Amino acid sequence: MNKTILTLFILYLVLIPVQAVVFNNLILFNVAIPIVFIYVIISLPMTIGTNVALTIGFFTGLTMDIFMDTAGMNALACTVLAFVRRPVYHLYTTPEDDAMGMMPGTRTMGTAAYLKYLFSMTLIYCLTLFSVEAFQFRNLPLMMLRMACSTAFSFIILLAVSAFVRTRKPSMHGA
């Protein structure tokens, strides 16, 4: 459990600057922006309570807002993401799976379930974020295109990140 928290903290310290410096400049055709720092929230173990997850989500989003000058937009979307995390997770798994205190991943959830969970979370995040943008700026077709392309692009990059970060399977002789 402690190791998981340490992993998550390192992920936060690495992914936020990398998002700000690399992924925010990796825009395809001026529509698709890869959003990768949400991996921190997606990977929170289910043993972490919703209140704590909401707090982590809000402050992760706020950090990103400060870097991106988007004042509250990412904070709002991350709060929503942290809130729906558990219901979305339980759509694809049974409740007894989440007692182990591990990060959701292909090895802990099974590949199919994890892919569905990852895609749903990415879609929810992009939906929230681009809906908020659509309120500020009325070009709905362009916003829809941005949302769809960003979801797809983020999903691909998030897959790569989750393949890179090792999620340990519970072993009988301890971790």
Add this chain to the structure above:
Amino acid sequence: MNEFFNFFHRHSKWLVFLIYVILSCVLLVKSSPYQQHVYLTSANTVASAVYGGANNVTSYFNLRQNNEDLNRRNAELQAEVIHLQQRLQDLSEKYGTDTMRLDSTVMPFRFIVAHVINNSVARPYNYLTINKGSADGVKPEWGVIDQNGVVGIVSNVGTHSARVISLLNPNFRLSCKIKGSEYFGSLVWDGNDPRMALLEELPRHTQFTPGDTIVTSGYSAVFPAGIPVGVIEDSGDHRAENFFTLHIRLLSDFTGLNNVQVVVNNLRQELKELESTDDNGETKKYPVN
């Protein structure tokens, strides 16, 4: 009473969720970028350190294009200097030398050279971060230009960094005119293409041809008159309106910004002080003898 606490305990996640949503919304609707505290912008110490570090690497990427732009600008300015010297020579021969001497008070503008360390072009409201701040004398509401034209206006200032509202931000309207005429309009970004902007509220009887240059009008104290902004691409559909809305191709390449200059208007400070004393009815700053 126990029931009451139980209720909150059972629904605490909704409560926490609501608190954070409300906090986010407060940040979101505080619309004016000038009102934000500098800690909540990319001009704060940590963010600017991260961006500054990355910029040490990425600033080399566009050097060739930047050099070409600077060379071209240099040639233009050289030609202008020669032209003005010629004119000064002609006039001083005509009127006598002494009356033509330039005083520093009629040259109110100077420039602080800065580097762009963070930039965005794909969001509805774009900002950029530069590596000069209050320690270098940068102040809010000062203009920012590069060798090609107008870039933006400073909104929040940290010690060694400042956040600039990009021209690609609908919060920023710029008073512009067509070079060589006195008709002016308001330039604003429509949020679609980082290379294009709209010049609105141009009077219907304005004469222009596509390809004409758009320059700053100089009606605000932020930018000197005559800084190039863009060229007219075409005029949109405007049969029923009293004003033209023109599509402008911007001269600054916002995707590859690197070297910029902050415009310092020495007279502007005086103007502001005068205005503020007027508002408060105070005159003690200026002793009357």
